[in-house]
Amino acid sequence: xxxxxxxxxxxxxxxxxxxxxxxxxxxxxxxxxxxxxxxxxxxxxxxxxxxxxxxxxxxxxxxxxxxxxxxxxxxxxxxxxxxxxxxxxxxxxxxxxxxxxxxxxxxxxxxxxxxxxxxxxxxxxxxxxxxxxxxxxxxxxxxxxxxxxxxxxxxxxxxxxxxxxxxxxxxxxxxxxxxxxxxxxxxxxxxxxxxxxxxxxxxxxxxxxxxxxxxx
Amino acid sequence: xxxxxxxxxxxxxxxxxxxxxxxxxxxxxxxxxxxxxxxxxxxxxxxxxxxxxxxxxxxxxxxxxxxxxxxxxxxxxxxxxxxxxxxxxxxxxxxxxxxxxxxxxxxxxxxxxxxxxxxxxxxxxxxxxxxxxxxxxxxxxxxxxxxxxxxxxxxxxxxxxxxxxxxxxxxxxxxxxxxxxxxxxxxxxxxxxxxxxxxxxxxxxxxxxxxxxxxxxxxxxxxxxxxxxxx
Numbered sequence: 001x002x003x004x005x006x007x008x009x010x011x012x013x014x015x016x017x018x019x020x021x022x023x024x025x026x027x028x029x030x031x032x033x034x035x036x037x038x039x040x041x042x043x044x045x046x047x048x049x050x051x052x053x054x055x056x057x058x059x060x061x062x063x064x065x066x067x068x069x070x071x072x073x074x075x076x077x078x079x080x081x082x083x084x085x086x087x088x089x090x091x092x093x094x095x096x097x098x099x100x101x102x103x104x105x106x107x108x109x110x111x112x113x114x115x116x117x118x119x120x121x122x123x124x125x126x127x128x129x130x131x132x133x134x135x136x137x138x139x140x141x142x143x144x145x146x147x148x149x150x151x152x153x154x155x156x157x158x159x160x161x162x163x164x165x166x167x168x169x170x171x172x173x174x175x176x177x178x179x180x181x182x183x184x185x186x187x188x189x190x191x192x193x194x195x196x197x198x199x200x201x202x203x204x205x206x207x208x209x210x211x212x213x214x215x216x
Numbered sequence: 217x218x219x220x221x222x223x224x225x226x227x228x229x230x231x232x233x234x235x236x237x238x239x240x241x242x243x244x245x246x247x248x249x250x251x252x253x254x255x256x257x258x259x260x261x262x263x264x265x266x267x268x269x270x271x272x273x274x275x276x277x278x279x280x281x282x283x284x285x286x287x288x289x290x291x292x293x294x295x296x297x298x299x300x301x302x303x304x305x306x307x308x309x310x311x312x313x314x315x316x317x318x319x320x321x322x323x324x325x326x327x328x329x330x331x332x333x334x335x336x337x338x339x340x341x342x343x344x345x346x347x348x349x350x351x352x353x354x355x356x357x358x359x360x361x362x363x364x365x366x367x368x369x370x371x372x373x374x375x376x377x378x379x380x381x382x383x384x385x386x387x388x389x390x391x392x393x394x395x396x397x398x399x400x401x402x403x404x405x406x407x408x409x410x411x412x413x414x415x416x417x418x419x420x421x422x423x424x425x426x427x428x429x430x431x432x433x434x435x436x437x438x439x440x441x442x443x444x445x446x447x
Contacts, residue, residue, distance in 0.1 A: 153385035
């Protein structure tokens with residue numbers, strides 16, 4: 001029954017094709033992602049939330065192989081919880097990023113997932129870390145996933161240091177929309193998470209509420 | 217036996233030492249970022265100036281804006297040899313056609329000639345071309361002939377390896393009804409952003425503005441390029 005010629009999606013690896021990003025502002029971070037999960041040409045999930053909590057005020061954005069990314073996030077979330085209990089205080093964002101990096105680097109050859117880690121902690125406020133290919137680096141903002149290629153020019157031109165929370169939300173929404181417009185592996189709705197001292201706040205922007213650009 | 221350091225940093229022992237360096241065995245490619253925008257009364261075209269053979273920059277001041285006729289130019293991306301050969305052939309064909317017609321050729325005609333050649337020889341060629349210019353019948357026009365040989369008119373078009381990085385930027389910044397100066401600024405900004413991110417694009421920005429009055433060419437040197445804040 002499944003041997004029809006157009007069932008290649010059953011044997012294709014499930015990838016979160018994706019566009020993800022995270023940006024720091026004074027007092028916290030904003031993370032954003034699209035919601036498309038594809039297996040070959042098929043979209044197997046059009047509403048997946050790729051922003052996964054690692055702890056109360058630390059989230060990570062998933063891209064690459066869906067299975068690998070989820071497995072990494074689960075492992076780190078467990079390790080971070082244990083670490084936080086041992087320390088008796090909320091974990092630092094750099095600790096979470098280091099745990100992700102340790103797994104990415106050790107299993108570099110087997111895993112194909114990239115996680116952007118972002119959050120707020122008491123010592124250094126809002127921070128964004130990239131952990132691509134097993135390295136770790138802190139950046140004012142980061143983009144990732146297949147859709148990110150199309151928006152490098154836009155983020156380079158539109159980013160300014162010292163943006164407010166609202167400006168960051170606006171910036172992330174525009175960037176995700178532009179990427180979803182050009183990348184076939186990104187699409188659906190935009191998920192946004194804002195993390196500050198007060199906690200984390202999740203938001204969804206549906207397809208018809210996304211900003212429209214010149215060709216629409 | 218000689219130990220050879222490969223590009224990936226691994227050490228390899230080789231007996232049959234290939235004396236030709238790696239870069240000399242690579243095809244010459246106009247890695248590139250190219251762009252053209254229509255405005256009321258003409259077109260603006262722009263390109264970077266880097267030609268690479270592998271990681272070696274064979275020419276850092278290339279002119280990728282090639283004149284096909286008095287008021288028709290093309291932007292070349294892909295294999296340098298292929299695009300030069302195609303441009304030469306189309307220039308000849310268009311010149312001949314123009315003499316027979318006894319008037320300036322249409323931009324659409326030039327675009328069609330490119331398309332015919334790129335489609336017919338699509339398996340052998342690696343060429344992405346943007347044709348733009350001005351003619352009396354339809355004013356400023358931009359036609360894109362990407363790899364594979366399709367042809368379509370667009371209000372603006374970007375191409376080359378560096379174009380991937382600026383889709384978001386051009387989608388957000390483009391507005392209909394821009395003036396010539398605004399188009400020049402838009403093109404220069406887009407090309408600078410692409411050159412900043414794409415290793416195969418770089419050097420200077422070459423611009424050309426084509427209108428009824430003729431062709432105006434400009435160069436923006438590396439240190440005069442627009443700068444953007446980024447990490």
